[in-house]
Amino acid sequence: MGVTKMYLVCYNVVQTLVWSTALVLSVRSIVENGGSLSSVYDDAGWFVRVGQCGALMEVVHAVLGLVRSPVLTTLMQWAGRTHAIMSVIHPIPSLHGTSAAALMFLAWSMTEVIRYPSYALGANIPEWLNWLRYSAFIPLYPIGGSAEIWLMLHALPTIDAEEPYTIAMPNTANFAFHYPTFLKGLIAVYPVLMLKLYLYVFVQRGKKLGAAKGKKRH
Amino acid sequence: SARFLEPVPLMKLTIVSRSGRDLVAGGLTVPDGATVDDLKAAFHAAKPKFYPSRQRFTLPVPHGAPPKTRGVALENGKSLSKDLGLNAGDTVVFKDLGTQVPYAVVFLAEYAGPMLAYLPFYACRSEIYGDLLHMKGATKPMLTVQTIATVVHTAHYLKRILETVFVHHFSHATMPVVNLFRNCSYYWGFAAFMSYFINHPQYTPVGHNQMLIGFAVSTLAQLGNLHCHVYQASLRADGSKAYKEPKRGLFAYVTCANYACEIYQWVGFNVATQSACGWFFVLCGGFQMFDWANAKHARLRKLFPGFKRQWKLLPPFY
Numbered sequence: 001m002g003v004t005k006m007y008l009v010c011y012n013v014v015q016t017l018v019w020s021t022a023l024v025l026s027v028r029s030i031v032e033n034g035g036s037l038s039s040v041y042d043d044a045g046w047f048v049r050v051g052q053c054g055a056l057m058e059v060v061h062a063v064l065g066l067v068r069s070p071v072l073t074t075l076m077q078w079a080g081r082t083h084a085i086m087s088v089i090h091p092i093p094s095l096h097g098t099s100a101a102a103l104m105f106l107a108w109s110m111t112e113v114i115r116y117p118s119y120a121l122g123a124n125i126p127e128w129l130n131w132l133r134y135s136a137f138i139p140l141y142p143i144g145g146s147a148e149i150w151l152m153l154h155a156l157p158t159i160d161a162e163e164p165y166t167i168a169m170p171n172t173a174n175f176a177f178h179y180p181t182f183l184k185g186l187i188a189v190y191p192v193l194m195l196k197l198y199l200y201v202f203v204q205r206g207k208k209l210g211a212a213k214g215k216k217r218h
Numbered sequence: 219s220a221r222f223l224e225p226v227p228l229m230k231l232t233i234v235s236r237s238g239r240d241l242v243a244g245g246l247t248v249p250d251g252a253t254v255d256d257l258k259a260a261f262h263a264a265k266p267k268f269y270p271s272r273q274r275f276t277l278p279v280p281h282g283a284p285p286k287t288r289g290v291a292l293e294n295g296k297s298l299s300k301d302l303g304l305n306a307g308d309t310v311v312f313k314d315l316g317t318q319v320p321y322a323v324v325f326l327a328e329y330a331g332p333m334l335a336y337l338p339f340y341a342c343r344s345e346i347y348g349d350l351l352h353m354k355g356a357t358k359p360m361l362t363v364q365t366i367a368t369v370v371h372t373a374h375y376l377k378r379i380l381e382t383v384f385v386h387h388f389s390h391a392t393m394p395v396v397n398l399f400r401n402c403s404y405y406w407g408f409a410a411f412m413s414y415f416i417n418h419p420q421y422t423p424v425g426h427n428q429m430l431i432g433f434a435v436s437t438l439a440q441l442g443n444l445h446c447h448v449y450q451a452s453l454r455a456d457g458s459k460a461y462k463e464p465k466r467g468l469f470a471y472v473t474c475a476n477y478a479c480e481i482y483q484w485v486g487f488n489v490a491t492q493s494a495c496g497w498f499f500v501l502c503g504g505f506q507m508f509d510w511a512n513a514k515h516a517r518l519r520k521l522f523p524g525f526k527r528q529w530k531l532l533p534p535f536y
Binding site: 173 | 419492494
């Protein structure tokens, strides 16, 4: 196995461990609190942040051509999730104990715990895992995405008031950025972007699961 | 003898999709001496939805070829039997390229848009920044640099429109419609954002000399780009769509001299106007042109043995 392949397998194994831990901690938090979702963010948050920020490497892999994924799509997917957790939820403690935050964690970690092992196994992926890879997204995307939107909406009052990440003119770069306005715009296009991604994975599902079935028949 | 009454020898071809599905029951019949164009016309007659410009035919990939090998494409103008070696009973593979839009339509939409999108922020400054956005200083007089920037920006896109109508000879007639939306978003979006910041009441101009140098470089580069385009068009004055080797003027040194001029055009504009958005715009365009320049250079090397240039895209860097 070439160095690149070995490295990628290692990366995928490490991420599998990180996200499995996040999932286990999330579930354990719910069980230990008698079904309450309010501690999930605190209990699993560190691992989710590490896993999600670390996933920047996937953008680097795409840029370097180590994997065949398109750079822009990978970047947008990474940025969307990372923005949700690092810019919106993490800085606002009142959002941490919400059901939306917990559901988002569960949706993300369940998705990743299927995705990373799929990558690590590559062509040797068992059929049941491949099926999960292209089927679990069906409920998980809408749940995770809705949670992200809910959290962004509920972060708006704080962000409107505090105006973080905002650059005002005049300045020598002649550039301005009003984060609250950006966030509102993002919330507006989120459903559209999510739908596009959702439909795209459905198409992938047709190709990958259909092909697998075809192979079995011959 | 009544030769015109003799039956024309025909051949029947099997048309399949890339997944192997038979698309025309009983096959498609074309005369023996038919060209690819005739095949496309016949397919269009059998399947009215697929007009010729969205049809793409390839020869089947030979058995045992490495995965992801592409079949040999059937190019317009080529004879099916003489150039491509097809005989009666052979198979060709069809791919639908999707809804097509003429190149010229895309170019005009993506150039008229930014030309117009830039103007309101300059011409309706007090209405947009004052009445709509409630900013201070919206009724200030415009600065010299803002006026020149509007003229240079407008002239740039006007030049592009005129080139599209009068100069360019495109190698392809159409492109997929999704390109229309993607390209227009890119051009219209950046033009609006750049204009918003440059014409902003709180815009901070650079020094007078820097402005003059920037716009001088920009104008020179625009003229250079025009010269490149006119020269490139002259290579296809005979009406053919084939690739010719550009040799004269700046093309003697740079494979994509036209892209080099385009990049320096915007670099000059940004030096004069200094906006983060403008610099980001030339960076994005530069990345795309980098990809195109590499492909162009590779293509010319393949077509013209011994093709070599000191730079591919942007002297003195690459």
